[in-house]
Structures are given as structure tokens and as C-alpha cells.
Amino acid sequence: MDQLWYNTAVMELDSLIEKNFRVTTPQKKALKKLGLNTLRDMLFYFPSRYENFSERKNIIDLREGDKTTVYGKIVEAEKQKTQMRRMPLSRIIIGDLTGTINALWFNQPYITNILKIGDKVALTGKISNGKSGMYIANPTFEKVDSYGDLSGGEALLAVYPETRGITSRWLRFNTQKILAAISKTDFQDPIPENILKKYHLPSLYSSLVYIHTPQEAKDAEAARKRFAFEEIFFIQLKRLRERLEREKCRTFPVEISQKEMDDFLKIFPFELTVAQKKSINHIIENFGKNTPMARLLEGDVGSGKTAVAVAASYAIVKNKYQVAYMAPTEILARQHFKSFIEYFSQLRLTTKIGMITSSECRKYPSKVAFERDNGDGSTHISKSQLLKWVESGEIPILIGTHSLIQKSVKFKKLALVIIDEQHRFGTKQRAVLARDKSEQIPHLLSMTATPIPRTLALTIYGDLDLSLLDEMPPGRKKIITAIVPPEQRQRAYEQIRLEIKKGRQAFVICPRIDEPDPEKEKALNIKSVKEEAERLRTEIFPEFEIGILHGKMKPDEKEEALEEFKKNETQILVATSVIEVGIDIPNATMIIIEGAERFGLAQLHQLRGRVMRSSYQPYCFVFTSSDSIKTKERLKALEQAKSGFELAEYDLKFRGSGGLSGVKQWGVSDIGMEALKNIKMVEAARLESQKILKQDPELKKYPLIKKKLESQETKIHFE
Numbered sequence: 036m037d038q039l040w041y042n043t044a045v046m047e048l049d050s051l052i053e054k055n056f057r058v059t060t061p062q063k064k065a066l067k068k069l070g071l072n073t074l075r076d077m078l079f080y081f082p083s084r085y086e087n088f089s090e091r092k093n094i095i096d097l098r099e100g101d102k103t104t105v106y107g108k109i110v111e112a113e114k115q116k117t118q119m120r121r122m123p124l125s126r127i128i129i130g131d132l133t134g135t136i137n138a139l140w141f142n143q144p145y146i147t148n149i150l151k152i153g154d155k156v157a158l159t160g161k162i163s164n165g166k167s168g169m170y171i172a173n174p175t176f177e178k179v180d181s182y183g184d185l186s187g188g189e190a191l192l193a194v195y196p197e198t199r200g201i202t203s204r205w206l207r208f209n210t211q212k213i214l215a216a217i218s219k220t221d222f223q224d225p226i227p228e229n230i231l232k233k234y235h236l237p238s239l240y241s242s243l244v245y246i247h248t249p250q251e252a253k254d255a256e257a258a259r260k261r262f263a264f265e266e267i268f269f270i271q272l273k274r275l276r277e278r279l280e281r282e283k284c285r286t287f288p289v290e291i292s293q294k295e296m297d298d299f300l301k302i303f304p305f306e307l308t309v310a311q312k313k314s315i316n317h318i319i320e321n322f323g324k325n326t327p328m329a330r331l332l333e334g335d336v337g338s339g340k341t342a343v344a345v346a347a348s349y350a351i352v353k354n355k356y357q358v359a360y361m362a363p364t365e366i367l368a369r370q371h372f373k374s375f376i377e378y379f380s381q382l383r384l385t386t387k388i389g390m391i392t393s394s395e396c397r398k399y400p401s402k403v404a405f406e407r408d409n410g411d412g413s414t415h416i417s418k419s420q421l422l423k424w425v426e427s428g429e430i431p432i433l434i435g436t437h438s439l440i441q442k443s444v445k446f447k448k449l450a451l452v453i454i455d456e457q458h459r460f461g462t463k464q465r466a467v468l469a470r471d472k473s474e475q476i477p478h479l480l481s482m483t484a485t486p487i488p489r490t491l492a493l494t495i496y497g498d499l500d501l502s503l504l505d506e507m508p509p510g511r512k513k514i515i516t517a518i519v520p521p522e523q524r525q526r527a528y529e530q531i532r533l534e535i536k537k538g539r540q541a542f543v544i545c546p547r548i549d550e551p552d553p554e555k556e557k558a559l560n561i562k563s564v565k566e567e568a569e570r571l572r573t574e575i576f577p578e579f580e581i582g583i584l585h586g587k588m589k590p591d592e593k594e595e596a597l598e599e600f601k602k603n604e605t606q607i608l609v610a611t612s613v614i615e616v617g618i619d620i621p622n623a624t625m626i627i628i629e630g631a632e633r634f635g636l637a638q639l640h641q642l643r644g645r646v647m648r649s650s651y652q653p654y655c656f657v658f659t660s661s662d663s664i665k666t667k668e669r670l671k672a673l674e675q676a677k678s679g680f681e682l683a684e685y686d687l688k689f690r691g692s693g694g695l696s697g698v699k700q701w702g703v704s705d706i707g708m709e710a711l712k713n714i715k716m717v718e719a720a721r722l723e724s725q726k727i728l729k730q731d732p733e734l735k736k737y738p739l740i741k742k743k744l745e746s747q748e749t750k751i752h753f754e
């Protein structure tokens with residue numbers, strides 16, 4: 036199979052893989068899927084873990100929940116159908132000297148065309164326990180000639196993330212060929228020598244050798260540490276460079292006196308917290324300078340970020356410029372639109388406010404107040420009309436979803452971009468800014484409630500100034516969080532009944548069902564919402580009205596469900612975790628979270644934040660069917676933690692980066708994420724990148740760094 040055909044002369048690192056190794060058409064596709072085109076790509080495709088042969092388990096020693104590789108010979112192989120849904124199923128049984136175990140692949144009948152009785156295989160996956168004994172479901176597999184040849188004399192064997200057609204074994208085998216053919220001089224290290232020395236990091240060449248073919252675990256560790264440092268170092272450099280670039284740009288001077296702002300703040304029905312006022316002052320201070328603001332407003336859910344955004348918008352409008360306010364969901368965009376109308380309608384001069392989402396455009400105020408009125412004084416208008424008014428500057432405040440950043444949306448004088456729940460957008464926010472780079476660029480206010488660990492904040496927000504809302508509006512009661520064991524479920528329901536009878540309301544969040552196919556996942560999640568609502572309606576709370584909310588509903592259906600809940604026409608809203616973001620319904624004081632073990636702690640914290648918005652006593656009931664001690668401990672942290680930040684740190688420490696929500700959007704690789712557990716490393720990377728840019732902002736003395744940064748830029752550009 037893996038016949039090798041390569042040029043014994045030198046391997047050109049930038050030559051295509053298929054020029055060096057024999058690759059079948061399906062393999063070619065698979066390589067593409069993994070993002071591997073050249074030999075260099077292969078060298079930088081790192082193992083996800085190492086198989087330690089001294090720890091190899093016999094079948095008899097396997098336990099439920101083990102994630103491991105099992106070696107054995109196939110003694111049975113057949114195609115079947117699942118009993119309930121008639122889904123095709125491949126089933127094999129493998130055996131070693133100590134016993135046998137089943138392996139099942141759902142919906143992959145072709146597996147039994149590849150794996151045949153008598154083959155020796157290595158199966159990697161999770162051991163489960165079912166009616167007919169232990170089994171391993173959807174494992175990745177590798178045919179082996181003999182169990183011995185896997186080790187090839189080494190104790191540690193690199194295991195790569197695979198895809199169909201390209202096995203770990205193929206990658207290991209061929210990567211070793213490349214390593215053997217290259218030499219030290221093929222690699223120029225972009226990290227300056229003195230930095231490597233200072234932090235005891237191996238050179239690029241050594242790290243490549245170590246990471247693919249470690250002799251000992253500590254070799255691999257040193258290599259990973261180096262690559263982690265390198266990634267963080269380059270992200271920092273990039274962010275800091277962006278900051279320098281931005282500081283060179285011109286922006287719109289925005290002036291507002293303290294008195295004007297103080298007068299404006301009177302429109303709020305509450306006194307702003309000290310933290311809110313401080314943040315507004317930070318913003319006004321930025322506005323007074325010539326360089327565009329880039330500020331992150333970070334505050335736990337319910338800390339009152341919207342009021343800060345409203346105040347900042349006022350300063351802009353007062354100076355006759357425009358504001359764009361982007362929210363991650365339609366529901367949220369509509370909610371903000373309403374809040375803005377509520378606040379700005381109190382001013383003596385009418386401020387026009389527009390809303391744009393993919394399903395509708397609206398404008399406030401309506402000229403014909405009764406026609407298609409929403410009760411808030413706004414009216415439906417055509418997109419082209421709205422865009423015209425935005426382009427002419429007639430509408431100073433435009434609120435919307437992603438639709439805001441379409442090319443067709445042109446502003447006359449866009450001076451402030453506000454991004455709500457910015458972690459939902461990842462780096463796309465920058466696209467908004469980049470558009471008019473030649474001209475004056477707008478100020479940026481990014482808002483997030485996602486408490487992220489300090490290391491991550493330093494890294495991905497290295498170019499932003501920070502304002503913290505570290506104080507909750509007064510009069511909020513501390514939430515009572517209860518981890519409810521199955522036998523206490525009824526008692527929890529009684530408590531909820533009592534509170535609803537007092538006039539309060541409850542959210543019920545259904546467990547998230549993990550499924551690799553996003554469409555299937557969505558369908559399953561919706562099913563669970565519907566079923567749970569039905570169960571509650573018939574078995575538990577027949578006396579209450581129960582609404583549902585999930586991601587497949589149309590925007591107006593969603594809005595209706597929310598509106599009914601807001602008016603207390605429904606007392607219980609059963610939802611998927613879509614309600615995680617931003618919804619403000621102060622009378623909802625209880626939240627039930629089912630299947631809590633499936634959520635990250637920071638996410639659970641965000642969810643319970645939904646009910647911490649009034650002066651009533653809030654409750655969070657956490658149901659879990661898992662009795663793993665780890666899960667229990669983790670959920671305990673939720674009972675005790677004082678803030679979301681504490682929980683984010685906890686997640687990072689105990690669950691790894693996978694436990695942090697939104698991880699993919701940050702553009703940090705798995706290896707880079709490892710670095711984030713290490714504040715010292717992150718600080719070192721930051722310090723060194725600052726030093727370099729300070730003495731040599733153009734990177735004249737660091738051509739390799741410059742080249743690498745530039746190549747990253749083009750990569751991102753083509754995404």
C-alpha cells in the first residue's frame with residue numbers, strides 16, 4: 036500500500052506531496068482536507084498525542100470510558116442494520132490473547148470492505164459498555180502488519196489527527212522520510228537566537244525532529260513548548276503591529292463635555308454604577324485623541340454594557356457622525372433596537388435609528404405612526420430605502436446583525452463601530468475597520484461577557500485597551516445555584532412552582548447533544564426541546580403555559596416566543612442554548628439546565644446570567660445525569676465561584692482549552708492553546724514582542740520575522 040517513491044537526492048520542502056510520494060486520488064483529497072499540500076505542510080502537521088507502548092492495554096484490562104488504542108486480530112466482520120432506525124452498521128470483533136471486543140461503525144458500511152477477518156488492526160476510540168458487553172464505537176483504525184512494527188523500536192509513537200484515506204501510519208511513515216532527507220540548513224529559525232537561549236527553547240530544526248520522532252516524552256514536550264511559544268509570540272507581534280498601524284491612522288474627532296454627558300445619562304431609569312461611569316470616561320478620553328479607539332468592554336452578563344454603548348453612541352450622534360452597532364443574533368439586534376429607541380426617544384431632538392437584519396429593515400421614528408407599527412414607534416422599510424438614508428447620513432444610528440458588514444451598506448461618516456458579544460464574531464470585526472483604511476477609520480468598541488482567562492485575553496486582545504465592568508448594578512441578589520441529583524428533581528420542580536405562583540418565570544435549557552454533523556446536531560437539539568416542553572406540559576406543570584425557542588425557528592417566530600415570555604403569557608420557556616446571548620427578561624428568575632455536564636463552566640455561568648437581572652432572588656438548578664466525580668467537582672466550582680473569570684480559569688486548567696467556549700474563533704491552534712495554561716510563557720512572548728517592535732518597528736533587523744508575519748497575512752486574506 037504505502038509504496039514509497041521518492042527522490043533520493045534532496046527533497047524540496049515546498050514541492051507538492053504527490054511529487055514525492057505515491058498518492059492515490061482519494062488520498063489526495065484527504066490530504067487536501069487536512070490542509071496538506073507540500074512537504075513543508077507535512078512537517079508542520081503535528082501529532083495530537085503519542086502512543087506509549089509500555090502502557091499498551093490488553094483487552095481484558097479495558098474499562099468503560101477509557102480512551103485508548105486496542106490491538107488485535109479481526110475474528111468477525113459483518114454489515115448489519117441498527118435495530119431501531121435501520122441505520123447501516125459495520126461490526127467487527129477483534130481479539131488478542133486475553134479476550135475479544137466489539138467495534139461498531141454507524142453509517143459506515145464500507146468499513147467492512149476494508150477490514151477483513153484475519154487482519155491485524157489498531158483501533159483508537161472510547162470504550163463504552165452496552166447490552167452485549169464492552170464495545171468501541173466509531174474508532175479510527177489502522178491496519179498493522181504485526182503489532183511489533185508499530186513501535187519501530189521507539190517507545191513513543193506519534194499519532195496524528197487522521198481523516199479517511201490518510202492514516203496516522205501513513206503520516207508517520209512519510210514524515211520520517213522527509214525528516215531523514217532534510218538537514219538543519221533547510222530551516223532558518225524565525226525566533227531570534229537570544230530568545231531561544233533565554234527561555235531554553237529548542238531550535239526549529241530540533242523541534243521538528245523531536246515532535247515527530249521523540250525518544251522520550253520530554254523531547255516532545257520541549258518541542259511543543261517551542262511551537263506554542265512561537266505561535267503566541269507571533270500572534271502578539273501581529274496584534275502589536277496592528278496597534279502601531281492603527282495609531283498612525285486618522286479618525287474622527289469626537290467632542291463632548293462632562294456636563295453634556297452627565298445630562299444625557301439622566302435618561303436612564305437608574306443611576307449608573309461606578310464601573311459604567313468609568314468606562315464611559317475611558318471612551319470619551321479616547322474620543323478626544325486623534326487616534327482611533329480600540330477598546331474592549333468586558334463585563335459579566337447583566338453588568339450593564341448596553342448603557343455604556345448607548346452613552347458612547349450619544350457622543351457620536353451629538354457630533355453629527357454615525358454609529359454601527361452589530362449584534363450576533365437577530366433577536367439581540369431587535370432587542371437593542373428597542374432599547375435604543377426607548378432611550379433616545381427621550382431626547383428633545385429626534386434621533387433616527389435604523390435596523391438591518393437579513394429578514395427585515397426598520398426605521399425609527401415612523402412617519403406614519405400607526406401603519407405596521409411595532410408599538411415602539413418604528414416601522415418596516417425597504418432595504419434600499421434604509422441604505423439610502425444610511426449613505427446620506429440621515430440615519431445616524433444603525434443597529435443590525437452580520438448584515439451590517441455587507442458591502443452594500445455604506446455610511447457617510449461612520450465614526451464608531453460597536454460589536455456586541457464580540458467573541459461570537461472572532462476576528463471578522465476587523466473587516467469592518469479595514470474597509471475604509473485609506474480614509475479616517477472609525478473608533479471601535481468591542482463588548483464581551485465571555486470571561487476568558489487572562490492569558491488568552493493578553494494574547495488575542497493584545498492590541499485593545501480594556502475597560503472592565505467589575506461591578507453589578509445595585510440591589511441584585513446573589514444567585515442560588517443548586518446541583519440537583521436525580522432523586523431531588525421533584526423537589527426542585529416544587530420550588531419552581533412556588534416561585535412561578537409568586538409571579539416569576541423560568542427558563543429550561545435542554546442538554547446540548549454533540550453530533551459531528553451540525554445539521555443532525557441541530558435536529559436532535561430541537562427534538563429534545565420539543566420533547567422536554569411536552570413532558571413538562573403534561574407531567575410536571577400542566578397549570579402553566581410553556582413556550583419553546585430554538586435555532587430553527589424563523590426570526591418572527593422567535594420574536595413572538597420571546598414576546599410572549601416577556602409579557603408572562605408563557606411562564607416557562609424551554610430553549611436550546613441560543614438564549615445564552617444577551618436576552619434581557621428581568622422577570623425570569625429561574626433557570627434549569629439539563630445535561631449540564633455537556634457545557635463548559637463559563638458557558639453555564641453565562642446561561643445563569645440570564646436570570647440575574649432584577650432584584651428578585653434568582654435560582655439556577657443544574658441537572659446532570661453524569662455521576663463522574665470529575666463532573667461533580669467541576670459543577671461544584673459553579674456553586675462556589677465568585678465570577679466568570681474564576682470559572683474560565685478553572686475550565687482551562689481542568690478541561691483544557693476545549694472547555695472554553697468559542698475556542699475555534701480565536702484562531703489559536705491546539706498547540707497554542709496549551710501555552711495559554713502558562714501565564715509565564717504568554718508574558719514572556721508579550722515582553723519579547725514588545726521589545727522587538729520598540730527598537731525596530733519596521734523589523735529591518737528581523738527579516739525572518741517580517742517574512743513570517745507577511746505570509747500569515749496572506750493566508751488570512753485568502754480564507
Ligand code: ADP
Binds near residue numbers: 335336339509
Ligand atoms: P449586559 O452587560 O449583559 O449586556 P445589559 O446591558 O443588558 O447587560 O443590562 C442588564 C440589565 O440591567 C438591563 O435590564 C439594564 O436595564 C439593567 N441595568 C444596567 N445598568 C444598570 C444600573 N446601573 N442600575 C440598575 N440596572 C441597570
Ligand code: MG
Binds near residue numbers: 341
Ligand atoms: Mg448585552
